[in-house]
Amino acid sequence: MKKQLSLLAGLLLFAGVPLGAQTIFPHPLSPRNANYRIEARLTPASKTVHGEETLTWRNIMKVSATELQFHLYMNAFRNEKSTFRKEGTVRIRNFNSKLKPPGGVDILEMNLADGASLLDSIEYIHPDDDNAEDSTVIRVPLPEPVQPGESVTLNIKFETRMPRIVARTGVRGKFFFMGQWFPKVGVWQENGRWNCHQFHTNSEFFSDYGVYDVRLTVPKEFIVGATGIRTDESETDSTKTLTYHAEDVHDFAWTAWPDFRIEERKVEGVAVRLLYAPENSMNVERYFDAIGNALKYFSQWYMPYPYPNLTIVDGPVYAQQAMGMEYPTLITGGSIWHGPKGVKIASEEVTVHEFGHQYFYGILGSNEFEEAWLDEGFNSYATSRVMNKAYGKHASMLDMLGFKGGDLDMMRAGYLSNAKKDIVVKPAWQYKTGGYGTFSYNKPAVLLTTLERYLGAEVMSKIMKTYFARFKFTHPTTRDFIAVVNEIAPQNMDWYFQQALFDSRVVDYDVRRISFKNITPKSDTSGVKTYKSTVQIYRNGEFIIPVDIRVIFENQDTVRTTWDGKSRYKVLEFRKPAKIVSAEVDPEHKLVLDVNYTNNTRTFHPNKQAFLKLRVTALQIVQSLYMFFSF
């Protein structure tokens, strides 16, 4: 173990340098109740980070807090008995089957500002399961409660051992990615309880906002990327020390690798720094193109990107398990060496998606453990919109060898494979037999697009802008979003969310039969024939939602009508001087939730269903790829 700076020396160092003197925002954007100063030193040989953390936590609830709780996420990789390891062999995040080396974080000291040690009162807890072997959450009873509005400061000395890359964090060779590497305080709630879940295979994170001042010391040859803006840099013979400052963020991640290449450009007014593996240099333009589109549309559609900068990390191929992840102002991509331009999943889609997380979980800090759809689902919906806008509606993911597929097409294909399996709103770790991906990413993208098409793009835009304006830099819930929808939509939409979010029922409208009969009276000698045309439409699914119907007749006459879908079937009859040619439900494809498009149309003309089938197959191939990369 390398020599550590003493706590006092660390504090004096901080006192000597005007950390935080450089401010980013003239006024705080968030409550800033979880503020960190961290001094960290990376020792590559032992794959360890030694840190000294000063947490200043303010109680912003109306109930006093008698204890603090912390996430020690890195302990998920400490042994095979952690909840993370026991739960997961299914998801790619846990693809790395061996923990060689294992990871872990140890708290070496924990003192109050007056020097009183809390070390002996630390207790491991397991709020989500009975796994006594799990050490990803601790509680720390305080000698004095923290009253509403008051703050407490803790000095914590810790040692983090980086595992071989797993779940987006760790080390391979000299490539380090430090995600979830420091003791992070949970979220104190109005109900007088901490929200501080264990690290699960299928769950991400939840934290309060604050200001981070982080000083990183690494061997001199390492190139570093980190959350926030770099405010200072100094060197010794063998090391360099970089200081970062971030405001109104809820996490801090960093990467260090001697072989990064750097490309810096101003994009849409934001300083973008791309750190990439030399072998991926052919993808640099694709990254900047994608981030340009993402910055432009997210800023236009939701709210301007608030931070001055963004770092994108594209690591070497052997570190792909660290790629495809998001942290405040720092995202990891995942380009494929010589990946074909027609396949946008690796460079463009991942970049847009991970950038989108600056908004969903970044600016809107929803609880990723308990309501993952608010983060991954909204982001998948928004990513599809950007991809389709920038790269073509049915070609934004795949446009190669005659096969085409759009981002939303792919989202829907993924939903179809699993549609009735589970529901959207439930804690991430409770998808015990799979389905987390389908119900956190795919179905939400599909149900939000259906909502957009049902209400109209203008109403949806107003909903999304209001949702951001009202809840930015807080922790909105599903109920908060529904309340915004109900306020802005012309009708109460509870009926929709009840079925789409809290139930597994599916939409499936079926034009089962069309027929016509010559009913021209024998007495009619005019030569004009009259036909009775009949259309039978069934609701095969239990999901009830109004559906548009279009009926076309031989003389080009077109009838449009809407059925509320409440009964099991509907029979339409027409008496016209022309035979029916076709009937279609949902002709504008508003109901992306419909699980079977092939029964939407009946026609007396040859149809294009064979072609449709081919496209679905192509989409399923892309879908499998997508699940493999699983971000």
Ligand SMILES: [Zn+2]
């Ligand atoms: Zn994501």
